[in-house]
Amino acid sequence: MRDVAIIGVGLTKFGERWESGLRELMAEAGLAALEDANVESKDVEIVYGGTMASGRFIGQEHVAALLADQLGFKNIPAVRIENACASGGSALRQGYMAVASGMYNLVAVGGVEKMTDATSTEATTALGGAGDQEWELSQGITFPGLYALMARRHMYEYGTTVEQMASVAVKNHDNACKNEYAQFHKKFTVSDILNSKVVADPLRILDCSPISDGAAAVILAPLEIAKKYTDTPIHIIGSAQASDTLGLSDRDKITEIKATKIAAEDAFRQAKISAKDVNVLEVHDCFTIAEILAMEDMGFYKKGKAAKAIEDGETALNSKISVNTSGGLKGCGHPVGATGIKQAVEVTLQLRGEAGERQVKGAEIGVTHNVGGSGATSVVHVMKRYN
Amino acid sequence: MERSSASLWRKINSRYNMVGNECTNCGKTYFPPRLICKDCGRKSKMQSKKFNGAGEVYSYSKIHVPTEAFKDSAPYTVGIIKLDEGPLVEGHIIDDGKGVNIGMRVKSAFRRMDVDGEEGLIYYHFKFVPE
Numbered sequence: 001m002r003d004v005a006i007i008g009v010g011l012t013k014f015g016e017r018w019e020s021g022l023r024e025l026m027a028e029a030g031l032a033a034l035e036d037a038n039v040e041s042k043d044v045e046i047v048y049g050g051t052m053a054s055g056r057f058i059g060q061e062h063v064a065a066l067l068a069d070q071l072g073f074k075n076i077p078a079v080r081i082e083n084a085c086a087s088g089g090s091a092l093r094q095g096y097m098a099v100a101s102g103m104y105n106l107v108a109v110g111g112v113e114k115m116t117d118a119t120s121t122e123a124t125t126a127l128g129g130a131g132d133q134e135w136e137l138s139q140g141i142t143f144p145g146l147y148a149l150m151a152r153r154h155m156y157e158y159g160t161t162v163e164q165m166a167s168v169a170v171k172n173h174d175n176a177c178k179n180e181y182a183q184f185h186k187k188f189t190v191s192d193i194l195n196s197k198v199v200a201d202p203l204r205i206l207d208c209s210p211i212s213d214g215a216a217a218v219i220l221a222p223l224e225i226a227k228k229y230t231d232t233p234i235h236i237i238g239s240a241q242a243s244d245t246l247g248l249s250d251r252d253k254i255t256e257i258k259a260t261k262i263a264a265e266d267a268f269r270q271a272k273i274s275a276k277d278v279n280v281l282e283v284h285d286c287f288t289i290a291e292i293l294a295m296e297d298m299g300f301y302k303k304g305k306a307a308k309a310i311e312d313g314e315t316a317l318n319s320k321i322s323v324n325t326s327g328g329l330k331g332c333g334h335p336v337g338a339t340g341i342k343q344a345v346e347v348t349l350q351l352r353g354e355a356g357e358r359q360v361k362g363a364e365i366g367v368t369h370n371v372g373g374s375g376a377t378s379v380v381h382v383m384k385r386y387n
Numbered sequence: 388m389e390r391s392s393a394s395l396w397r398k399i400n401s402r403y404n405m406v407g408n409e410c411t412n413c414g415k416t417y418f419p420p421r422l423i424c425k426d427c428g429r430k431s432k433m434q435s436k437k438f439n440g441a442g443e444v445y446s447y448s449k450i451h452v453p454t455e456a457f458k459d460s461a462p463y464t465v466g467i468i469k470l471d472e473g474p475l476v477e478g479h480i481i482d483d484g485k486g487v488n489i490g491m492r493v494k495s496a497f498r499r500m501d502v503d504g505e506e507g508l509i510y511y512h513f514k515f516v517p518e
Contacts, residue, residue, distance in 0.1 A: 125454045134398070135419050138390075139500065139512065140450060140457035141465045141477055148448035149467055149477075156446070156489050201449040245425075249467050249475035250417075254446065 003223035004099045005233035005386060008037020009345040014214035014333030015183035022058055022114040023070045029215035029338075030071045030110055037219040037229050041072035044219075045104040050081045050091035050111035051337035056126035057118045067110055084130035085286060087111060088216065088340025089241075089370025089379030095220050096239045096381075105221060111341035112215035123211050127336070130373035132247040144208055144287065146248050146374040148200035151289035154255045155202070158304030160292065162202055166193035167311040168288040169206050169330050175317055176327025178358035183212050183333030193288075207288040212333035216341035218348070223386065232352040238271035238382030240264070246376045257297050257375035264298040264369070264380045271365075271382035275299040278382075279363040280350045281321060282343035284371040285328040294369055295323070298380070322360040325350060340370035340379060351385040392508060402512045405495055407474065409436040416473040440495025440513060442470040447480055447487045456501050468493055468515055479514040492518040 010032025012025050020028070026049070034041060049064035060066070064078035081091040088111030095109035115123055128137035131146050141149075154160045170190055176182035188206060196206040219229075226233035242262035245251055251258065268274060275298060283298075285291035295306035300321065309315065315323035326332045326346040329339055347366035349355045363385075370379045400406045407418030411432040415424060418438060424431035447466035450457075457463065464487055466480045479498075480487050493515040500512040 120452075121455050121458060124452060125456075128454055136477055137454060138456075139465065139478060140453055140460070140463060142450055142452065142454055144452065145448050145450050145465055148450075149446040149465075152448060152489070153446040153467075197451070198449070199452045201451070203448075247419075247477070249477045250425075254467065 001100045002102055004096050004220055004236045005223040005226035006218050006236065006344065006348050006383070007221045007226050007229040007233055008033045008039065008219035009348045010036055010217045011181050011342060011345050012215045013181050014212050014335060016116050017213035018116065020213065022054060022060060022063070022112060023066060025114060025213060025215040026067050026110055026112045027070045029112070029217040030067065030108065033108065033217035033219050039106060039219055039229065042074065043106050044073050044076060044108045045106050046077045046079070046098055047073055047108040047110065048079050048081055048091040048094045050087035050340060051113055052082060052084050052087050053126045053129065053336065054114065056129070057123070058114050063112070073108065083377045084372035085284070085336050086340060086370045086372030086377040086379050087337040088342070089368065089381070090340065090377065092218065092340060092344055092381065093239050093241055093379055096236055099220050099222055105225070107220040108217060109220065109341060110215060110217040111338040113335035113337045114213050115211045115335060116213050120211065135247055142200060144200040144203050147287040147289055148203045149248060150254050150293070150374070151202055151287070154289060154292070157255055160307040162194060163190055164307035164311045165207060165288040165292065166190040168285060168291045169193050171310065171316055172285060172324045172328040172330040175325050175358055176331025178356070179327050179332060182327040182331055183210060184327070184331050203287055203289070209286045209329035209334035212335040214333055214335035214338045214342070216338045216345050218341060218344055226386070233386045234348045234351050235384045235386040236381055237384050238267035238380070240266035240270065241377070241379045242266070244376050246373065248374045256303065257293055257371060257378060259375050259378035260294060260297040260369065260371065260380070263378045267380040267382050273365060273382060277365050278321060278367050280325060280347060280360045280366040281323045281369070282326060282346050282367070283323060283328070283369040285324060285330050286334060286371070288330070290371065291324070291328070298369060317358060318361055325355065325358045325360060340368070343368035343370060344381065344383070347383050351383060395508065395510060403497060405438045405440050405513050407436055407438055408433045418474045418476050438470055438472050440470070441518065442468045442493060444480065444487060444489050444491045444493060445469040445475055446489065460501065466515065481514055481516045483517050485517070494518045
């Protein structure tokens with residue numbers, strides 16, 4: 001196996017991008033990544049594209065070939081990866097394996113979702129497909145509903161409060177204010193969150209990540225040649241993925257995401273690190289409760305202890321550990337297929353020292369955590385600055 | 388999404404009568420039923436099992452923003468029920484006005500779930516009601 005590095009990153013602004021369709025978003029992020037890596041379109045050897053539900057949102061399938069087409073990657077293999085909300089992270093891992101295996105040297109990985117062309121009810125239905133269509137969605141158990149069921153049980157078993165969940169949103173919106181690519185640049189208070197509209201009790205609209213348009217891209221290369229392209233390669237030192245039952249009630253516990261526990265343990269073992277070594281962390285906060293689960297399941301806090309620590313500010317920017325500096329899915333936005341790649345872009349910028357106002361001081365090791373559905377897929381990557 | 392009548396029909400036994408299954412190799416019970424036991428793999432010996440539907444509320448949520456098919460029935464309460472006979476099962480909980488809470492006893496009942504427009508198919512399903 002060869003060591004793999006990120007040599008270039010690109011991002012679109014996330015949000016309601018009415019002027020841009022799916023292909024424009026992909027091309028914008030892809031071009032930015034090529035420029036950042038100083039790589040020509042013709043040099044890219046294979047492309048992986050992550051998107052969850054382009055067919056449901058805009059009626060377009062076969063998105064990887066379209067990505068290759070629009071970026072001038074003439075005739076190279078193009079592969080779409082769909083793993084619900086973890087499509088981006090899963091695509092990144094495929095790209096990582098393509099380089100690590102020795103089959104390809106220059107690999108492009110993109111993630112995209114164009115969601116705002118659909119109505120919010122259509123989007124709710126499309127996103128519900130991330131859970132079990134036959135036994136959850138068909139009964140009107142929506143995607144926020146699944147996380148609401150997890151939140152309610154977590155509150156019952158561990159005394160987690162709605163105020164503590166709200167504090168996740170407050171923190172992530174604070175961070176988003178410092179990110180020019182973020183969908184929202186607005187601060188919220190705990191009371192704003194608790195007074196917002198109920199979506200699936202106990203989750204309110206400001207506990208939920210938004211409907212967003214956006215794309216993100218990275219260029220990967222073997223570490224041994226990475227310095228040819230950039231002075232600041234980011235070394236991927238751990239890459240792991242796990243799955244679990246699609247249906248929530250088929251699991252032994254709903255107060256943890258077991259796939260995250262397994263993927264984090266594997267990625268940390270590969271990277272030879274433990275949770276205390278991590279300086280910057282992008283976790284999958286599709287709902288506020290999800291960030292609490294992630295911090296526990298990845299081993300940053302014992303089960304039942306993360307909510308209070310977050311409320312106490314331990315995960316704010318430049319505190320004990322900086323979590324979701326981009327604003328997370330909550331504040332930066334959640335164009336589903338793009339999210340896993342955006343997390344890698346943010347950690348890359350942080351480790352390069354290019355994150356501007358939201359820079360984590362002395363960031364050496366960063367982690368990304370991307371979840372699909374209610375936890376049927378989890379992907380964890382560990383990254384390190386390469387000097 | 389428009390559903391075909393076949394997709395409804397092939398699940399009727401489970402949706403109407405809460406028929407799941409049991410792996411007689413290890414004793415684990417499942418609802419919804421599955422072809423292969425999660426733990427036993429090729430050694431699975433699956434046998435149909437009708438659950439009586441009694442149990443207690445394990446978690447619940449009142450859904451205010453529904454999917455397309457349920458846009459006329461929101462808000463409605465859904466939950467996960469821990470059946471006395473083993474498995475956790477997801478379904479609607481009928482709130483009789485006294486509220487729903489974790490640990491509350493419920494039993495299953497045969498109810499109308501939703502309708503495809505005025506002239507379309509009517510979907511039936513078990514729901515949970517207070518015991």
